[in-house]
Amino acid sequence: MSPMVDRNQYSDLFDAMFSDCVGGKGGVLVVAGAVATGKSMLLQEFANRALESEALVLSANASRAERALPFETLAQVFQQLARSPHHREEVNRLVSSEVTAMVIAGAPAHDIEREYARVFHDLWRMLSRETAQRPVMIVVDDVHHADESSLRGLLYLARRVKFTNCLIVISEQVGLPHSQHPLLHAELFNQLHCRRIRLGPLTLAGVRDLLVSRGLAPKDVASDLAAQCHALTGGNPLLVTGLLDDLTAAGVSGALPAVEQFVNSAFGEAVVSCMHRSVPEVQRIVTGAAILKMPTPERLAALLGLDEGTVQRCEPTLAGAGLTSDWCQRHPAIREAVLAQLSPRESGRLHIRAAELLRDEGMPSELSADHLLDAGVPLPGWAVPVLRSAAEDALADGRPKDAVRCLELARETTTDAAEHAAILVRVTLIEWRENRLLVERRFPLLIEAVDAGQLGWADTTALVYLLLAHGRVGEGEKILERLAGRAAPAAVAETCGGLLRAWLAVTYPPLAAHLPAALVDGAATGAMPQQGPARAAIEICAAVQQGELDERCLHHAEHLLESCDLEDATLAPTVIALAALIYADRLDVAARCCDDLMHRAAVRGVVTWQAAFAAYRAEIALRQGDLALAMQHAQQALSSSDADGWGVIDGWARSVLLLAATESGRLDRAGSVVLQRLPEAMLESRAGVHYLYARGRYFLARGRVHMALDDFRVCGELLTEWKLDLPGFVPWRLGIAEVHLRAGETEQARQLAQAQLDLARDVNPRVAGMALRLLAATVSRHTDRIRLLEEADVALSATRDLLHHAKVVMDLSRAYARADSLDAARLAETRAHDMARQCELSDRGTAALAEPQWPAPGTAPERVAPGETTVLEDLSESERRVAALAAQGHTNRQIARRLFITVSTVEQHLTSTYRKLKVSRRADLPGSLTLVSIEG
Secondary structure (H helix, E strand, O other): OOHHHHHHHHHHHHHHHHHHHHOOOOEEEEEEEOOOOOHHHHHHHHHHHHHHOOOEEEEEEOOHHHOOOOOHHHHHHHOOOOOOHHHHHHHHHHOOOHHHHHHHHOOOHHHHHHHHHHHHHHHHHHHHHHHOOOOEEEEEEOHHHOOHHHHHHHHHHHOOOOOOOEEEEEEEEOOOOOOOOHHHHHHHOOOOOEEEEEEOOOOHHHHHHHHHHOOOOOHHHHHHHHHHHHHHHOOOHHHHHHHHHHHHHOOOOOOOOOHHHHOOHHHHHHHHHHHHOOOHHHHHHHHHHHHOOOOOHHHHHHHHOOOHHHHHHOHHHHHHOOOEEOOEEOOHHHHHHHHOOOOHHHHHHHHHHHHHHHHHOOOOHHHHHHHHHHHOOOOOOOHHHHHHHHHHHHHHOOOHHHHHHHHHHHHHHOOOHHHHHHHHHHHHHHHHHHOOOHHHHHHHHHHHHHHOOOOOHHHHHHHHHHHHHOOOHHHHHHHHHHHHOOOOOHHHHHHHHHHHHHHHHHHOHHHHOOOOOHHHHHHHOOOOOOOOHHHHHHHHHHHHHHOOOOHHHHHHHHHHHHHOOOOHHHHHHHHHHHHHHHHOOOHHHHHHHHHHHHHHHHHOOOHHHHHHHHHHHHHHHHHOOOHHHHHHHHHHHHOOOOOOOOOHHHHHHHHHHHHHHHHOOOHHHHHHHHOOOOOHHHHHOHHHHHHHHHHHHHHHHHOOHHHHHHHHHHHHHHHHHHOOOOOOOOOHHHHHHHHHHHOOOHHHHHHHHHHHHHHHOOOOHHHHHHHHHHHHOOOOOHHHHHHHHHHHHHHHHOOOOHHHHHHHHHHHHHHHHHOOOHHHHHHHHHHHHHHHHHHOOOHHHHHHHHOOOOOOOOOOOOOOOHHHHHHHOOOOHHHHHHHHHHHOOOOHHHHHHHHOOOHHHHHHHHHHHHHHHOOOOHHHOOOHHHHHHHHO
């Protein structure tokens, strides 16, 4: 029913009873309803109608705070009869605390009852005198809060008004957990002259009429808005009014997409008012329901220390008031308004208790953690494992920020230094997934924890990975030295230690010596109970080092990539397996697996993992000759990195970007990569070797053969020292061979190309094809050159390296032309250009492909001016190499690292060189030094 219909119906009943009252037939009208359903407003309306008829209206408002005062409610009623001090004193005496005094004094029960009867009889006589003169209406609001003495007095009067000019109208709240006045209900509702009105929440039509009457919506479009308001408030008139006040304040009119967005202070105030009009038990249950995100009667009772039956009996009141629906708040604004009334201390206490209840029920830890996060600190000790467990669950669900919040709170809570450090490592690893640069602020604290002996083996190895990923090789090396001197449980040493040493052996080879080889040996000899990712990765690393990447090992690598869950602990095994496939030139398999890994990382939103796999995908694309895709993925890998913090990912991605840009003819773009400072620590890594080779190719493209030679030589020296001189890494011999070809030194080039071919022929057809191409450039006979190039064509046809295949076919076209096989030459040239187009070469790159890369055999190279040669002959080989690097602009420290000599030795060589050449600084060194060093 709408409010208007309700009002008319109730008004008719009141008018009839008031008319009977005027005619000498009194009665009792009880207005009942849930909290804030309009009882007080209806009583006021009835009182106003009685006043218009010149009746005497005596009113009282019962209060829970005054329930302990005897006769308080009756005193409010009858003191209005005391028009003079004499009457006021009489009323005060009648409702004095004599009965209470008798109870306290231990008077007999019949004496107390007799005193009650005397007081009530005197009040009745006073009322009778008034009703003899005019109709009297007694109005008592919230009678459920009245004191016991007043309740007994009202019942006494109610039994006697049947044949008087008196109408008693009272309001009461229904649905209370226990009746405050059972005697009143038992006797009053048995009286024939007693009627009852039951108020309920507004109906949907009632809310719609209110919207229309307040001008918030035209009648024809008000239904949708009314439905939203009714769903949010449950039809509670007070809440509806508060919500409509918010809509009015927001200037809302007409149909709305969502009323919820306009909920504001008026609605919140209505919630608080509604709550405080209820009895304490209801207030506590409303608060408990706001605390618990999944409230049930059982949980509410346990949380609040109430009897479950009491909680169940409050449900009608809660539902009728619109505060809850199925024990949950109807809208977050209700919850916020309720919780805002709590002190931080009380809120924290309730949240901790709620977390404890959920934990004891065996509910998922994240539910308890939500409460612990809301509670804040200090927390009890049992909260730490709950928070750590919840963090892992959040991480599995793809919510890293929630995981970090849980772990940070656990870290603030724990009093154990080792646990504090372990949690910090976990937080750092999670943050590293999202933002590589963000975690650097954590490194000082973690290094302090290592120095204090607070980090375990597994966490320390995780820190080493992080430091090296950021290019902080010096700090990583110091931690490895400390780690080597610490004992570790066998299982931890085999998995964490063995995997770390194996990874270092093929990624940062100079650092691997800090950990004992027994770690790897123990893990690879069957000590582990089953073939997990760590053990598989260790075996793959061993195969890489020994040059034994056979079919079985590559099958294990593929299986690991396809079956392994992508987690922090499996990231190292994953990239190891992926690198093995790349170095074995299983590029199709590697591309498929890498694309899958990138997709899985993207689905989970793990930015750093995406960058890592993008670097590997860039290398795959480069080896397949897809230069545009290689540059795209390399740029993606570098998008979240710091230009100064080169780790393995950054070094490899920059090498791909540099080499792809160079081979495509985009030398300006390649030059911008070369201008970035190469950290010296990068030369201790596999990625650094890739970068040196790429930079050497760039120098060759620019015609700076002396600088290219330097980079290629350092590549070879490093790989040889590390025992990683494998055909699938970087073909540094071919780089040096090209330098010799450009200098016309055919025999030296032939020897190097043949050496590379011998390494790669049976294991790596891509590199074998590249070697055959250079070998062909060293022979003079056309038939021999064509034979070698055709063999290279066949070898590269078995791979997907379109770039080097195009170069071979273009050389083959020239060889056919020199042998007067013009049709074959044109056909080969067409094939070469088709493959080049797929590589997306720039105009410069296409032009470079069409031109010979080096002089034909027998052509005399450019030589150094005789005068300069005579002067330079006085220099020793070591002095020439040091002087050449100095002339290129390298610092003494860089020269020492590249030539594997001490800085002091560099200084001695330079001093001797200055004396022999009669110069005083490196800027005066002759440019011919570099060319002489090549020929040497």
